[in-house]
Amino acid sequence: MARKMLVDGELHSSAGEETHYDFDLFVIGAGSGGVRAARFSANNGAKVAICELPFHPISSEVVGGVGGTCVIRGCVPKKILVYGASFGPELEDARNFGWQLNEKIDFNWKKLLQKKTDEIVRLNGIYKRLLSNAGVKLYEGEGKISGPNEVEVTQLDGTKLHYSARHILIATGSRAQRPPIPGKELAITSDEALSLDELPKRVVVLGGGYIAVEFASIWCGMGATVDLFFRKELPLRGFDDEMRAAVARNLEGRGILLHPRTTLKELIKVEDGIKVLTDHGEELEADVVLFATGRAPNTKRLNLEAVGVEVDKTGAVKVDEYSRTNIPSIWALGDATNRMNLTPVALMEATCFAKTVFGGEPTKPDYNYVPCAVFCIPPLSVVGLSEEQAIEQAKGDVLVFTSTFNPMKNTISGRQEKTIMKLVVDAETDKVLGASMCGADAAEIMQGIAVALKCGATKAQFDSTVGIHPSAAEEFVTMRSVSRRIAAGSKPKTNL
Ligand code: NDP
Numbered sequence: 001m002a003r004k005m006l007v008d009g010e011l012h013s014s015a016g017e018e019t020h021y022d023f024d025l026f027v028i029g030a031g032s033g034g035v036r037a038a039r040f041s042a043n044n045g046a047k048v049a050i051c052e053l054p055f056h057p058i059s060s061e062v063v064g065g066v067g068g069t070c071v072i073r074g075c076v077p078k079k080i081l082v083y084g085a086s087f088g089p090e091l092e093d094a095r096n097f098g099w100q101l102n103e104k105i106d107f108n109w110k111k112l113l114q115k116k117t118d119e120i121v122r123l124n125g126i127y128k129r130l131l132s133n134a135g136v137k138l139y140e141g142e143g144k145i146s147g148p149n150e151v152e153v154t155q156l157d158g159t160k161l162h163y164s165a166r167h168i169l170i171a172t173g174s175r176a177q178r179p180p181i182p183g184k185e186l187a188i189t190s191d192e193a194l195s196l197d198e199l200p201k202r203v204v205v206l207g208g209g210y211i212a213v214e215f216a217s218i219w220c221g222m223g224a225t226v227d228l229f230f231r232k233e234l235p236l237r238g239f240d241d242e243m244r245a246a247v248a249r250n251l252e253g254r255g256i257l258l259h260p261r262t263t264l265k266e267l268i269k270v271e272d273g274i275k276v277l278t279d280h281g282e283e284l285e286a287d288v289v290l291f292a293t294g295r296a297p298n299t300k301r302l303n304l305e306a307v308g309v310e311v312d313k314t315g316a317v318k319v320d321e322y323s324r325t326n327i328p329s330i331w332a333l334g335d336a337t338n339r340m341n342l343t344p345v346a347l348m349e350a351t352c353f354a355k356t357v358f359g360g361e362p363t364k365p366d367y368n369y370v371p372c373a374v375f376c377i378p379p380l381s382v383v384g385l386s387e388e389q390a391i392e393q394a395k396g397d398v399l400v401f402t403s404t405f406n407p408m409k410n411t412i413s414g415r416q417e418k419t420i421m422k423l424v425v426d427a428e429t430d431k432v433l434g435a436s437m438c439g440a441d442a443a444e445i446m447q448g449i450a451v452a453l454k455c456g457a458t459k460a461q462f463d464s465t466v467g468i469h470p471s472a473a474e475e476f477v478t479m480r481s482v483s484r485r486i487a488a489g490s491k492p493k494t495n496l
Helices: 031-045 068-073 075-097 109-133 210-221 243-252 343-358 387-393 409-414 442-454 460-461 473-477
Strands: 004-007 010-014 023-028 050-051 137-140 144-148 150-154 160-170 174-176 204-207 226-228 258-259 264-268 273-278 284-287 289-291 296-298 329-330 372-374 380-383 398-405 420-427 432-438 484-486
Touching: 004 460, 010 109, 023 144, 023 343, 023 432, 031 050, 031 068, 031 109, 031 343, 068 075, 068 109, 068 174, 068 210, 075 210, 109 137, 150 372, 150 432, 150 484, 160 296, 174 432, 204 273, 210 226, 210 372, 243 258, 243 289, 243 432, 258 264, 264 442, 273 289, 273 442, 372 442, 380 442, 387 420, 420 460, 420 473, 442 473, 460 473
Parallel strands: 023 050, 023 160, 050 137, 160 329, 204 226, 204 289, 226 258
Antiparallel strands: 004 010, 144 150, 150 160, 174 296, 264 273, 273 284, 372 380, 380 432, 398 420, 398 484, 420 432
C-alpha cells in the first residue's frame, strides 16, 4: 500500500520499502488516546494492533480495560457518582418548590454502584466494537517494548506474544500516587473509591486537586462527614484564585470540613476504622481515607530504558511537537507524556498522530484555549487565562469583569450559594483572554464560551451578543462594568 508517512521529519512514501512488519502500528494501551489513535490510523489504511489488559468490573486489583482510565475508573464513573450525589441536596431544595417529601429518603449505594458498573461494562463493549469495526486487532495482555519495532504482549495466563510494527505508540496513561506517609497502605486512591463495598460514614480526603474536591463533594452529597486536608490556603492550585476561594466557600457551605495548610502524618488501623494524625497534632477517625495526591505517568513496566526511549524525572515519555520520542519509530501521547492530562487533550493528540503518521498531513496538537471542568458540587469550569496568568502574560493593562449572584433557583429553594463568573480582558486589544465560572452547569456553559475564545472573541463581541433569558449563562454577555483594572507590569497576588 502506498502511504505517506512522517519519517525523520520528512514526508516519504512507504511504498517499496523492503522491511516487513506484522503491523504498521502497534498501540500499547487502549484508553481514550490509544483507541482514537488506533481507529483513526486504521481509517487511514494502516494495519493496526492494540494491547490492553482485560478488566474485572468490580475488582480494582487487575488494572486495565479497553476504554482506559476515563471510561473504567475515571471521568465516566466519577460523573455518575456526582449525579448520584447531587440528588440529595436537590431533593432538599425541591421542598420550597412545593414538593412534599413525606417518606424518609434513603440512599442505596449498592444500587448506584451496580448501575455504574453496568454502564462501564456497556461502554467497555462499545469501545471494543469500535476497535473491531475499524479493523484493529485487540490483544488482551500487558504490552512492553522489546525493540524499536518490537512489542511483547504478556497475556494473563503468562503466554508471551511477539509482534513487529513499523510504528509503536505508547498510550499507557497514568496511575494514582500515594505519598510516603506511615500507614499509607490503609488509604485508598480514586481507583478503589469508585467501587467501595459500603458507603463510608466518615471520610478523610488528602489533596486539593481535581480528584480531592470531586470525591469530597460526592461523599458529602451522599451524607458522609468529609474532612478535606490540603497543603495550600485554598484548594485547586493553578486555577484563578478568586474561583478557588469560591469553590472553598461552596464546599464549606455544603458541609465539607476544610483543613487548609494541613497534611497527614500517620494512619493507624483501629477497631472501627482508621485513626488519622495530622501535622497540626489533630486526631480523627475515619472509615475511609482517600489519597488524591496526583497521578504519575504509567511507564515503569514498558522497558523504555533498555530500548533507549527518553523519559523525564516523573517517568513521562519525552516527545516532540508531533508526539514522537527520540526513537523515530516510537511515539507517545496522553497522560504517559504528562503534557495536559485531560481525556479530550489525549483525543486531540491521537487525532494529530494519525494525521501525521498515516494521513500525510503533519499536525501538531494546539493547547491554546483548552477548557476544563472540576466536577465538585457545584462545578468549576474555565477556559483560557486566569486573572493571575493574564497579569503575568499580558503586555498591557488587564481588565477584570466579575459577576457574583444568587441564581434564580436558589432564590426559591433558599440555598445560600452564589454563582460567580469572570472574564479577563486585554485592555488594549479588547480580546477576552480567559473565562471562569463556578456554579450550576458551569461545564455545559463553558464549552460554548471556549469556542468564542478560540475564535479570538473580543469583550465588545460578548457585549453585543444577545442573552438567553432567564439563564445564568446570560451573565457572560451582560457584564458591563469593570470590576478592576490591573496596570501592566503589576505582580499577581498569588500562591495562596
Ligand atoms: P492534582 O495534580 O490535580 O492535585 C494533586 C493534589 O495533591 C494537589 O492539591 C497537591 O497539593 C496534593 N499533593 C501532592 N502531593 C502531596 C503530598 N505528599 N501531601 C499532601 N498533598 C499532596 O491531582 P489529582 O490526583 O487530583 O488528579 C490528577 C489529574 O487527573 C489532574 O491533574 C487532572 O489532570 C486529571 N483529572 C481531571 C479531571 C477533570 O477533568 N474533571 C478529574 C480528575 C482528574 P499542592 O497543590 O500543594 O501541590
